[in-house]
Amino acid sequence: MKKLVAILLVCLFLLAACSSGASNNENSGDEDKVTISLFSSHGQFNKGNFGERMVEEFMEANPDIHVEISYAHGSNYNDTLLALASSGDLPDVIQPTGNFSLIDLIENDWVQPLDDYVRDGFRDDFPDSAFAEGINIIGDDTYTFPRIVAKRGSALYYHTDLMEEAGLDPNAPPQTWDELLEMSKQITENVDGAYGFAVPLNEDFPHVILLAQAMQPTLDTNGFDHQKGAYDLDSPHVIEAMEFLLKMRDEGVIHPNSPTQELLDYQGLWANKQAAFGFNGHHFVRVNEFELDGVEDYNVAPIPVLEEEMQHSQLSLGADFNAYISSTTEHPEAAGKLIDWFSSQEFYERQQAEDLLLSPLDSNLDEIDNEQLKNLANVFEETVVARPVFEQDEAAFKVKQEEAALSEPQKFWQVVQGAYIGEIDDWQSELTKINDAYNERFQQAIENVQAEGENVSQDNFTFPDFDGTKDYLVE
Amino acid sequence: MEVVSTAKRSAKKKHISTIRRREVMWCYIFLFPQLVIYLAFTLWPIIASYYFGFFNWNGTGWPTHFIGFQNFVEVLQDSYFWGAFKNSFIYTIGLVVIVVPTSLIVAIILNSPKLKFATFFRSMFFLPVVLTMAIVGIIMKNIFAFEGGFLNEVLLNIGVIQEPINWLGNTAFAMVALILVGVWKGFGIKVIYWLAGLQTLPKDLYEAARVDGAGIVQQFIYITLPLLIPFLVVITFFQTVWAFNVFDLVKTFTNGGPYFGTDVVPLYIYRYAFEIEGGFPRMGFASAAGIIYGFATMIISIILGILVRKFGSTKTT
Numbered sequence: 001m002k003k004l005v006a007i008l009l010v011c012l013f014l015l016a017a018c019s020s021g022a023s024n025n026e027n028s029g030d031e032d033k034v035t036i037s038l039f040s041s042h043g044q045f046n047k048g049n050f051g052e053r054m055v056e057e058f059m060e061a062n063p064d065i066h067v068e069i070s071y072a073h074g075s076n077y078n079d080t081l082l083a084l085a086s087s088g089d090l091p092d093v094i095q096p097t098g099n100f101s102l103i104d105l106i107e108n109d110w111v112q113p114l115d116d117y118v119r120d121g122f123r124d125d126f127p128d129s130a131f132a133e134g135i136n137i138i139g140d141d142t143y144t145f146p147r148i149v150a151k152r153g154s155a156l157y158y159h160t161d162l163m164e165e166a167g168l169d170p171n172a173p174p175q176t177w178d179e180l181l182e183m184s185k186q187i188t189e190n191v192d193g194a195y196g197f198a199v200p201l202n203e204d205f206p207h208v209i210l211l212a213q214a215m216q217p218t219l220d221t222n223g224f225d226h227q228k229g230a231y232d233l234d235s236p237h238v239i240e241a242m243e244f245l246l247k248m249r250d251e252g253v254i255h256p257n258s259p260t261q262e263l264l265d266y267q268g269l270w271a272n273k274q275a276a277f278g279f280n281g282h283h284f285v286r287v288n289e290f291e292l293d294g295v296e297d298y299n300v301a302p303i304p305v306l307e308e309e310m311q312h313s314q315l316s317l318g319a320d321f322n323a324y325i326s327s328t329t330e331h332p333e334a335a336g337k338l339i340d341w342f343s344s345q346e347f348y349e350r351q352q353a354e355d356l357l358l359s360p361l362d363s364n365l366d367e368i369d370n371e372q373l374k375n376l377a378n379v380f381e382e383t384v385v386a387r388p389v390f391e392q393d394e395a396a397f398k399v400k401q402e403e404a405a406l407s408e409p410q411k412f413w414q415v416v417q418g419a420y421i422g423e424i425d426d427w428q429s430e431l432t433k434i435n436d437a438y439n440e441r442f443q444q445a446i447e448n449v450q451a452e453g454e455n456v457s458q459d460n461f462t463f464p465d466f467d468g469t470k471d472y473l474v475e
Numbered sequence: 476m477e478v479v480s481t482a483k484r485s486a487k488k489k490h491i492s493t494i495r496r497r498e499v500m501w502c503y504i505f506l507f508p509q510l511v512i513y514l515a516f517t518l519w520p521i522i523a524s525y526y527f528g529f530f531n532w533n534g535t536g537w538p539t540h541f542i543g544f545q546n547f548v549e550v551l552q553d554s555y556f557w558g559a560f561k562n563s564f565i566y567t568i569g570l571v572v573i574v575v576p577t578s579l580i581v582a583i584i585l586n587s588p589k590l591k592f593a594t595f596f597r598s599m600f601f602l603p604v605v606l607t608m609a610i611v612g613i614i615m616k617n618i619f620a621f622e623g624g625f626l627n628e629v630l631l632n633i634g635v636i637q638e639p640i641n642w643l644g645n646t647a648f649a650m651v652a653l654i655l656v657g658v659w660k661g662f663g664i665k666v667i668y669w670l671a672g673l674q675t676l677p678k679d680l681y682e683a684a685r686v687d688g689a690g691i692v693q694q695f696i697y698i699t700l701p702l703l704i705p706f707l708v709v710i711t712f713f714q715t716v717w718a719f720n721v722f723d724l725v726k727t728f729t730n731g732g733p734y735f736g737t738d739v740v741p742l743y744i745y746r747y748a749f750e751i752e753g754g755f756p757r758m759g760f761a762s763a764a765g766i767i768y769g770f771a772t773m774i775i776s777i778i779l780g781i782l783v784r785k786f787g788s789t790k791t792t
Contacts (some may be wrong), residue, residue, distance in 0.1 A: 047675070075749060075750050079749050082534050082535060082755075082756070085535055086534065086535055086536070104755065108535050108536070110664040119745075155687065178735065180500075193623075201733075202730060202732045202733065224722040255622065256621040256622050256639075256641060256644065257620055257621050257622050257644070259641070259643070259644035259732075259733045260616070260620075260621075260644055260729070260732065260733060262730065263672055265616075274622070352582055405531065405755070407549055407553075407757075407760070410555070414734060414735070417732065417734050418733075421645060421646070421733050421734055423643055423733070423734045423736070424734070
């Protein structure tokens with residue numbers, strides 16, 4: 001028995017030694033030095049990237065603060081953040097993915113206003129449109145701030161060298177669907193190992209909606225029409241765009257690996273010059289430069305439209321979100337200093353110049369050196385429209401939250417994939433079926449929120465005077 | 476004299492009893508860490524998932540929104556759950572039907588004393604077992620690619636096919652590819668199990684059979700197979716449970732696609748529990764799906780367990 005007691009005591013001592021070791025580490029060095037943790041979902045904070053360098057500079061300028069950076073991508077980030085929150089171990093500063101909205105974060109008590117911990121006149125350094133109720137502020141409380149240009153969307157990325165090899169003018173990218181098809185045919189026929197077009201069909205990527213938006217500019221990438229206040233995934237324009245995609249498939253100009261491609265595979269395929277044209281988002285210039293070994297000979301143009309006189313139009317929120325101070329941090333002042341650095345003119349300037357992400361400050365947008373980034377900024381300037389922000393209404397936002405908690409119907413991209421590989425013959429009926437299911441779910445969410453006593457209806461999401469071609473806020 | 480010997484016996488008995496108590500105590504000491512880990516990481520999550528299944532819960536905080544059997548009803552009414560269930564079943568059947576007999580044949584060949592370099596061949600068959608499943612999935616994705624995939628290139632070059640096969644872009648072919656990779660990955664360990672079984676077979680039976688004029692085929696049918704039945708049941712049991720719970724290979728190889736063609740229940744559960752798209756996860760729903768699938772796995776395990784018990788104890792003389 002004595003031996004047993006002795007063994008248990010040894011175990012306890014070992015445990016105590018381990019735990020005291022950990023706390024000693026935390027307080028090692030200068031007693032006044034505080035350590036804060038930053039958990040980011042953005043690739044720029046991955047090891048050796050721009051974000052890490054900037055944090056090192058911050059620590060040099062603030063020797064009393066040590067910042068521990070951790071990074072996770074996409075769903076890994078989401079899982080980890082949920083786990084950390086559940087165990088009460090939220091990092092001091094979080095930079096979540098778009099899956100976590102401000103209201104979600106506040107409702108779960110994960111974040112706190114940053115106004116008391118950042119410089120005076122914090123909001124004044126940004127354009128008025130940079131902050132919007134429900135997106136990054138609630139009343140007078142500022143929770144987060146823009147990271148990159150808020151008006152952003154997708155563009156056509158094309159390889160100029162492949163166009164040239166196929167006998168096409170590299171300075172004249174396809175502007176219409178017909179041109180996209182014809183040029184894709186020429187590239188497929190004339191360039192060995194390359195196809196005209198590629199799409200990541202095994203991923204929630206809105207290529208069909210991007211094609212439809214020129215004809216239905218009030219449609220967002222989730223298939224929600226902000227003018228109608230309802231989902232419109234089976235609209236004639238979406239069907240027309242879908243038919244065009246299938247026509248491209250039938251013509252054999254789409255890379256045959258497309259049905260199994262997820263976003264990262266697709267980006268790699270495009271970067272390896274296996275496809276000349278592809279749609280992608282604002283971050284792709286950065287990805288091409290830093291994560292795909294510096295892709296060369298490419299450029300950026302607006303998404304092709306059905307007819308020449310049309311203008312592609314895509315919707316975005318007027319405001320953006322970046323880092324938050326967690327509600328459980330013991331060092332909000334240090335976290336505030338870090339946020340001051342992340343939101344400084346210098347940080348944004350260098351982020352644009354060194355990390356190829358467009359600045360949220362209008363003054364920086366005139367100073368873009370990188371050709372593709374410059375073109376991308378022009379594409380966004382031409383095509384991106386600020387949509388009505390229904391999130392400003394708390395009850396309306398609750399509806400969207402409730403909707404997300406209800407069982408989700410089959411996803412649009414899955415129907416596109418099913419139709420593309422021939423698993424769904426009557427895909428138009430399937431689109432109607434899922435559109436009805438999405439609208440039923442939306443109505444159910446409205447009813448559930450109404451049952452809680454909130455005054456909300458479909459009207460909160462319907463903006464008849466919004467035509468999708470002009471910023472709603474400006475109007 | 477007798478009193479002394481009784482006292483001695485009593486002292487000896489006491490000594491033995493003390494030793495046994497110490498042994499038992501040490502058993503518990505060694506069991507204790509494992510027990511704690513089992514309670515914390517196996518039993519508790521199982522019990523908790525039963526509880527969570529009755530709540531509309533997104534995984535943060537403690538569940539409070541009780542919804543009764545709603546999650547269970549929703550799972551049972553979801554055609555995608557049953558689609559995934561069917562795929563899990565097809566994958567399992569495919570693996571069992573292919574792996575169990577073929578690995579036996581290979582084991583018999585490898586067990587032959589006439590085979591040269593037997594150790595080398597055993598190592599070759601075992602190699603895929605030690606590879607990380609996630610890496611296997613990613614590599615296989617490239618091997619089975621339609622354009623530029625290694626498999627299509629080989630098949631085209633040796634003239635087996637005239638046109639490349641879109642292995643992963645077609646639901647039927649994707650399932651075939653998944654089963655083939657599953658077979659390749661788990662084959663080696665089944666060969667080892669069979670080899671272990673073959674090495675327990677009494678040699679004198681074979682000698683007697685040879686004296687009686689039995690050929691190789693007759694020896695296999697009348698001696699090897701009956702004696703290996705207990706091993707057959709155990710190997711089938713392991714293979715079934717392993718295949719039924721496949722996740723990492725599907726996640727990295729096909730991600731359930733194309734168009735749910737290789738979606739399996741563990742992946743279905745994962746999507747609701749961890750893959751957040753447009754909101755928080757549905758942990759309660761995922762728990763309900765996990766419980767239902769757990770019951771299905773349990774029923775299959777019980778059936779196989781009964782077979783193990785029945786055939787495992789069969790006298791094979």
